[in-house]
Amino acid sequence: MTVFACENSAVPAADQAGLNGYDYAAEVEIVRVPCAGRVDSMAVLSALEKGAEKVLVLGCHPESCKYLTGSSRTAARIGRLAAMLARAGYDSSRVAFGGIAAMEPRRFVDYVGQNDVREHIEDRMK
């Protein structure tokens, strides 16, 4: 699983998860980005192309994105991408966006630990 992680929220959350000794799969590989807003469809698709089972984009909660609109734009972008994948005949749950704050290591482990990430995230965002 490839996780695009925002420097301001998801990366510190992952660090906290490590410090707390929360266990998650060794296949989870974290790619640091300055803002979830930087992650475009091409980055996500190339991760899939290179063999990632799932691609997760984790950024700040949209209402508290450090760069104001980055998270919300990417959430919408990933939604469109998932719909496109579904139309092309792929499993759309392989890509998902999740909001997280720097002090939510549990949430990070929850996100990366689920089989059906997208459904799980939709549940959590309710």
Added chain:
Amino acid sequence: MARSKDGDTRRASRLTERDGVGILLCDCGGGLQKRLDFKHLRQSLGASEKISAVVVCPDLCDSDACLKKLKAVMKSGAKRLVIGGCAKEHYEHAVADALEAIPMNDGLWWTVNIVEECALVHGNRRAATAKAGRRILAAVERVLAAGPIQSGKKTARRNVVVIGTGIAGLQAAVILDRLGHDVSLVSRDGAPGGVAAAMPEVFAYTGNEPDDDSTVSRFIEGLVAKVKNSKSIRLLPETILTSISSEPGDFALTASSNGDSAANGRESLLRAGAVVLAQGSNHASNTQAAAGGSSLNIIDIPGLLAMIRLGNVPQNIAIVMDIANEQDRTVTAQVFSAAELAVDRYGARVTVFCNNVRVAACGLERLYRRTRNAGVVVIKSVKKPAIQTEGTGVTIVFEDPAIPVALSQTFDIVVVADQRSTGGNSRLAQAVAGLKQGPDDGLQYDNIWLSPVLTNRPGVFVIGGARGNNEYREALIDGTTVAGEIHSLLGGGQIEVRGDAAQVDSDKCVLCLTCLRDCPHGAIRIDTEKGAASVSTVSCQRCGICAAECPARAISLPRFTDEQIVAEVGWKPLQNSKFKIQL
């Protein structure tokens, strides 16, 4: 023999061609050896021909020791660097010093977290080591795809334009003056001082002496005197700002005079390094919110204060707040300050009807308790109190939570304390291109990262009433804070130019304006000479939203270019792949 020599030259030539990557790993004083197999990492990584050296160092967070080990890495001919350690915040400062001494370009190194993301989460030493190795190899690919970054500084104007001459604006001007910045104080009003000068009584709670508004008046007079006496503060009264453009360090502003003088309507041009918006929204009393319409017996807080100043105070007063909607703490302060004055000076009987008493400011709780002790009755009505005028008095019908029937009481006058914003700031907001407004006519977008005094436009700051903070002490604190922020931005007369700001390829740009609309910081403008978008290296905050949104893929963000991201996610051999896309 000859073959191996050939191999050696080939390897050496590849190294120079690709600028071999050096790797510096931290084993945290040996503590990580239990969790990560550094010997294995050194051997397996060292076998890769892209990697020129792997050095393990015990303490990355000590800049001297770090520099020593870094020199050892660079000796191997490495031109690029991957650093493996814990979360980079812990050692960044030390490594930055060492890298400057080498010197190593800012764009050609990258960090990998082998502690929190590898050693600590995967209890199994072998799995953790394998993951660390994979992450380091991915980072090697990434730095090989990177290019150098040149940052620098450029001359910036040190002078500041402050809009609004309430206490926040005055305080900012005085502190900025003290820090050596020239200030132009632009005000829509004729005389400086704002709300606090007009109604010092309602801010008396901030002083130590109860019921003493002279402290507040004296303080404001002192501020105004400092502003008027200073040679480096210029007052521009009765002037309205019409536009702000360009970037921090060199803003261009236009202002037009709105006074009665001959100068009316004349436009003037100002240049400044930073802009402070300190002008509160216009607030009008919302007496219409009271049912029964206008009546001579229904007045607002300034009306009650005028009565108190004239000494003509009725004996039985009701003050109503939160009728239309919940008001803020400044309304609470006004209500209880006025009530206290009416009781203390004229022995009036005051009843306050409210939904909530908001005391979240220094001195407000004390004011509330003092007023209660002086005999003011506070009623939290279950339903909205209804105001009926009849004859000489006004009757309020309300429902007390303890008594489940409607009660009514007649007063000489009813004071409606509710305020509503009349949108005085929308014109100012339009003047600042790309400014995102916040709730309730505020000029600060509602996002925690902007707190306390930032706006979404770098170099444009917002304080006091402009960000909905009408509380006396906190407005003063805002003024001081913003002076510090501006001094750290422009203090040396120079502003930082970041080499890793987003870059536009003018050949690819088709001027679709997507980036212009998407940039949350207003950092992008159209360069008419090049016929392409152009990013301000000073305003850009390096979020990469424009790079991701650009449909022509004309924008790239150094450090996070498409090539670097693809190199990092795709370092592993193509396998099990069902996707193929053209880059």
